[in-house]
Amino acid sequence: MLPPILAEKRWQQLLLLAATGILQSVCLILLISWGRHVVEGIDEQSSVPWELGVIAIILLAAGRYIERFYAELLAQRYIFQLRHQVFEKSQKLPPKDFRVADKGGTLLRLTGDMTAIRNWIVQGMAPLIVIGLWFTVSLVALLQLHYLLVVALLVPLLLAVAGNYLLGRYLFVQSEQLRRRRGNMIRNVTEKLRQLPLIRAYNQPGKETRRFLRQSERLMQSQVRRARTSALMRGMNEAILLFAMLSLISTGLHLQQQGFISTQYMAVLMTAALYLLGQLRRLTRLYEFWTLKKVAEKKLVQFLSRDALREGRRRRIAGKFKVELQQVFCANRLAPQSFTINASSRILLRGGSGSGKSTLLSAIAGLTRISGGRILLGDKNINSYRNRVISQHICLVSSYLPLLRGTLKKNLLYGARKFSDEDLQAVSALCDLDNPQELTQGLQSRLEEGGANLSASLSYRIMLARALLRKPSLLLLDDDVAHQSADVQQVIRRLAETFRGAIILCASFNGADEICPQRWELSGAFDSALVNNTNVIMMGRYVNDK
Known part of the structure; x- marks a missing residue:
């Protein structure tokens, strides 16, 4: 009314x-x-x-x-x-x-x-x-x-x-x-x-x-x-x-x-x-x-009168950070999946085209409504937490969340949490944003909507830096054409070594499995050759594994 x-x-x-x-x-x-x-x-x-x-x-x-x-x-x-x-x-x-x-x-x-x-x-x-x-x-x-x-x-x-x-x-x-x-x-x-x-x-x-x-x-x-x-x-x-x-x-x-x-x-x-x-x-x-x-x-x-997103009441995670999916699925987009993400996991997510990789990451981030199953955050249903808590701990880097029109600084600090100048400099250095040849005016460089005036590599690194300034516990890196850039691959390698939280990387470039030794395959078929590899978890069977 x-x-x-x-x-x-x-x-x-x-x-x-x-x-x-x-x-x-x-x-x-x-x-x-x-x-x-x-x-x-x-x-x-x-x-x-x-x-x-x-x-x-x-x-x-x-x-x-x-x-x-x-x-x-x-x-x-x-x-x-x-x-x-x-x-x-x-x-x-x-x-x-x-x-x-x-x-x-x-x-x-x-x-x-x-x-x-x-x-x-x-x-x-x-x-x-x-x-x-x-x-x-x-x-x-x-x-x-x-x-x-x-x-x-x-x-x-x-x-x-x-x-x-x-x-x-x-x-x-x-x-x-x-x-x-x-x-x-x-x-x-x-x-x-x-x-x-x-x-x-x-x-x-x-x-x-x-x-x-x-x-x-x-x-x-x-x-x-x-x-x-x-x-x-x-x-x-x-x-x-x-x-x-x-x-x-x-x-x-x-x-x-x-x-x-x-x-x-x-x-x-x-x-x-x-x-x-x-x-x-x-x-x-x-x-x-x-x-x-x-x-x-x-x-x-x-x-x-449209239905609003209902928030939970919990203001902090109960216990140690952990995300667990129990038979989570999205109708016509993602088959039922069950898995666990620990506080320091390094996971490589792979699957064929249309297997639901982006949908899976979006569901974990709370941006896609699941059709069934449960997502647990710290042993409690994720729906019992306030949206602010979820967004603080889980951050998605995807073209689905594009850059805003304005300065580089405006984009980097969009949603930043309790940062200092040292934090900003460290993240900029990690993501190679301190190159004056790419950003001639530094933090005051102008960006068009969606980063239309930037290369795919630079846009992705800016989105990654923006996410890091949120200081998340779980970083979700969706598949992107920028992953084929050697600069972006080098940044992801450094990130995997220095980032204290968990990372799920959805990528197919050579060497990605070295960055993230644990691998998840989104595939409906069961490949017996993969069972002997202890670093590979078939997601359709993970719920039954001990």
């Missing part, structure tokens, strides 16, 4: 808006009283001076300022809380929903939906409160003159409410369709802008342009349909509003002819009607803003 608009002391702004409405009501009464005395020809000795009208006008202007500013303040404070809630939710999505936060709908939630809610608060709710209060006072004042004046004003306005309700149903459907098509186009454009090299390499600019034009045309059609309904609603509201004013003035003239009200009061009534017309015109888009707000709220509620 969405947070209440008036929570977090935002009700104070609402009270101020209500006070503004009351102030404007009083000022309107003062202005009408002043106008009545002017029309009746009160002399200079009157107790109602001309300054009264000036003061009323100034207070009405001040009330308009207060209404606009504090309505915006109320809206922005609410949007701030709502935006934070959406962003927090996107970070708590379970692994299967990680890609949801990367779609165009998220951009719409943080921009379009927030704007729709803001417009409702500033241009809908706030004017409704302020104008509603002084309009109620105006009706009471008209009732003192004659009840027919109230009837003449209320009947057209009730017709406007009914008409807005009927048209609003169509506007809601059209607004939903418009938002959906806008999201589809944003998703497509975002994806294609990231894949421009692929589009150019396969000579598909024409195809993508035609697809974009189709989406843009459908979006335009939805916008035109909504604009037609919105324009019809505004035209209807304007007509009914003018009819209400005409009805009010006509009723006043009729009452004047019948002798129920004087000529002076009739002049004041016409002046008040003109002012009333200008103020009520601000409410002609009220239902439109409310409809767009309802669409935005519906989409936000759907997003916030």
Whole structure:
């Protein structure tokens, strides 16, 4: 559910808006009283001076300022809380929903939906409160003159409410369709802008342009349909509003002819009607803003209602560091596996293409939801720990976790834990990041998103250094094209000698088995030749081995 608009002391702004409405009501009464005395020809000795009208006008202007500013303040404070809630939710999505936060709908939630809610608060709710209060006072004042004046004003306005309700149903459907098509186009454009090299390499600019034009045309059609309904609603509201004013003035003239009200009061009534017309015109888009707000709220509620990643309560590992997998599997991606990782293990993970090597490492790191089995961390189910504890002890180096746009220092220190300058220098030296020929500006060297401006070798070494600054207990090195680089192989050799924690290396270069003497084969077939090798563990049979 969405947070209440008036929570977090935002009700104070609402009270101020209500006070503004009351102030404007009083000022309107003062202005009408002043106008009545002017029309009746009160002399200079009157107790109602001309300054009264000036003061009323100034207070009405001040009330308009207060209404606009504090309505915006109320809206922005609410949007701030709502935006934070959406962003927090996107970070708590379970692994299967990680890609949801990367779609165009998220951009719409943080921009379009927030704007729709803001417009409702500033241009809908706030004017409704302020104008509603002084309009109620105006009706009471008209009732003192004659009840027919109230009837003449209320009947057209009730017709406007009914008409807005009927048209609003169509506007809601059209607004939903418009938002959906806008999201589809944003998703497509975002994806294609990231894949421009692929589009150019396969000579598909024409195809993508035609697809974009189709989406843009459908979006335009939805916008035109909504604009037609919105324009019809505004035209209807304007007509009914003018009819209400005409009805009010006509009723006043009729009452004047019948002798129920004087000529002076009739002049004041016409002046008040003109002012009333200008103020009520601000409410002609009220239902439109409310409809767009309802669409935005519906989409936000759907997003916030998604299942969140559930965290355990344990804040530290119970006992000595150890990871044990018991018949862990991922449907259609990884067959059941059972194995144990000790605090200083050096494990070489191998298997054919599609055997589930990357899935296995991602599952250990908690980035892939397993379909069955258990993962134990320090003799306790890994789900009983907080995410912070898991990420502190287990760190994955993979192209699945790319570099960020920014400086080298920003990337290295992203998630670093209690590091010193000596730690940074030692890790940089270990990963060969102190070469000025590769990084001409040192720690201030600029990186593009995903390290697009770097070689595969350099990108991998930076990702490795970033992981080391997390000071993990288990380092998972996923398969990467950079492993074929002699520089990366040398770094991994030094890492295996100096790193105090456990390492699982997924690689196929020559000499990898020397770096990690213990070997795991992800293979469904049982090779008897491997059984005699005590350094090789067939993972499908490991659970039964003693």
